[in-house]
Amino acid sequence: MNRTAMLPLCLLALWLTACGTAESAAPAAAPTAAPEPTPTETPAPPAEPAAPYSDLRYLPWLDEYAQQTYQPGEYTAEDLYTYTYNTGTIFAGAEDEAAALLEACKDPGLGVRSLQARGITGRGVNVAILDQQLLTDHPEFADRIAAYYDTGCEGETASMHGPAVASLLAGKTIGVAPDANIYYAAWPSWLMDSRYAADALDWVLEQNEALPEGEKIRVVSVSAAPGSADMFQNTDLWNAAAARAEEAGVLVLTVEGAGTKPDRLMPYPAVLDPNARDDPAACRVGFPSEDGSSVFAKNALALPCSYRTTAEEYTAGQFGYTHYGQGGLSWGIPYCAGVMALGWQVDPTLTGDEIMRYLLSTAATGTDGNSIIDPVQFIQTLQTERGA
Template sequence: MKRFLCLFIVMVILLVGCTPSKTIQTKSSESSEPSESSVLYKTMLSPDNKLSIVRKPNEVDYSFIHPGKMTELPSYNPNSGQMWQVDLRSSDLTNLDLSEKLDDLLYADFDSKTKWPNKLPYGFEPQMIMELGKNPGLGLRGLHKKGITGKGIGLAIIDQGLLVDHVEYKEQLKMYEEIHCSDENASMHGPAVASIAVGKTVGVAPEADLYYIAETHGVFNEKGQFDWDLSWLAKSIDRIVEVNKTLPEDKKIRVISISLGIVRNTNGYEKALESIKKAEQEGIYTVDVGSNPYMGLGRNPLKNADDITSFTKGELWKNQEYNNYQLLIPMDSRCTASPTGVNDYVFYRNGGISWAVPYVAGLYALTCQVNPDITPDVFWEEAFNTSDTISVDSSTKETFGKIINPVRLIEKIEKIK
């Protein structure tokens, strides 16, 4: 399958880092803000090929973002392009009067541990925004009610450290292993992508079986700079293929989600492509940032994700022209599992393309449930054929699309012989 290189290589490795641990040890490190040039990497696989949860990374504490009680709300600059401008995760805002701060708060990131003041803008209700953000949208919950949930389909994720006991996916998680992983604690990234793919309330395929490998895509050198090496990713894909061979025919892994751009001229690039090809030969489709022509959608956090007119260009590319050869996937204003606690959630105003990848993987799992003979090529062909276009401005007749239509896609896939 032709690979489409995206402009946004690793969208959310920049979000928050992790640190590794292992039995097989190599030197160097992966952390968003490394303080040393060398950190331990760990590889821990299930013993005796009996799939298991090999380790439970620790919860994280984000109170360091704004220590103590906040004295001022950060402002949002629409022209900045910088992420995390209004980062309120695990912060105490109880001393603030925010009644006139709606424009800034509509771009806030916050979580279950954020403490809100009594004075909030009219219409800004954090709990309501989180509930709206949990909905994968575009009719998916209606499909779930009909039993189209990914049940019996294996979905693998290669990402950062996972809070393995989170209520969103604990029951779905069949394996957690680590390969060259620097994360001692759970990352913000891992719980997010896992819950978007298979979360009970957040996910696209809430009853798919989850196989998870935490892996670090390279090492930090002695100067503290990150050296990419996709050979570890290749090993992780190979491991998933190996695991898949041990599974019964009615429980096979059908898709791998990798929220990373696999970019030419990166160390290990050819190895990664070779491993993806091996997985494909075993009936496993790999979704990554540049694997197919898709891009992420934005959404006002106060609007309903089931209403297609709620969607806009994603924050990531809102000032760029839309190329109508790209399929548009929900991305921004998502509420996901949080690494701060097994019952905690976090609202991400700007998801980045990393949030679109597990959405696609989850949707592919649903199509595998209704039609076990589906292939990636047919999936994408019908995803485009069944997509929607909406009017942006009636006066100019400007349109916006192709927007994924999960309901129509599933209906079409079910009918294919």
């Protein structure tokens, strides 16, 4: 398996800390010799607990992620919510707490589940994802993949990124819009060549042309920056494809923003409050391991990325989950696309420009003064103002 394919390669994708390791002190000098001394062993120093926001996933093919079980003293129970770990990680003595946290963070937060309880689930809305390769049989989204296309992922079939973004958008127990249909195009982002992304987007547009009116693909979620010439080559091909998508009425959302106009919605990562997951006003922009960010432009919209659980599958049929104590904007893009899908279910007549304006106008104000996406207020406003 191509190891580079396991890592996010996009702007603000996953700024995760490295796996914490205990440092061993040098052995103490041997005791002063006496006649016929009895050898003694210097006891090993106690293990240092993993630092907050450490990556403790169990990935057996990577040497630096080779530890599966963490004993008391190698982790801090109070920091569990900050750790990135998966279903292969064992916290001895805190197994139940870790399992409960992983389950709790499947909740998208910000009141999304209250909307789902009312039947607002993205049903009937077609969306697309451009991301790394995906095994399509994970129970979270196996019945949500309408079509799958590979632009040339070098024979790779699995990644960390693919199942994560698919589950965050339309996962059965994780997703914002669990009943949306996904057209998924895989592209090898680690090659840093946007021609693959352009090919993937053109495939989406071909699928869209074949769909009847009323069933068109509404948004394309791209957890990368294929238009960034600082990161990718052949960005002109991507920009041309994005322009074709806009002409076809398909909204393209990347980490650089929505569509081709710079004054449109600009996404930023946000942190959910672990004690108030449903309250947008309790969120703040940035990453949990940092102090926060200043207020941004009026078209900025912060999206929850941290303290989330995603689907995981590296080997076909071996389904798992990962809890992310710290996630980047890669996780926010499918979240936003999912909220858009909820909006289009409520009012299918919305244009891409209109749905972005409503998202911005209904945003909550976070603890740092920035605008945080507010799915409940967004839907309520659509129902009130548009009679949806």
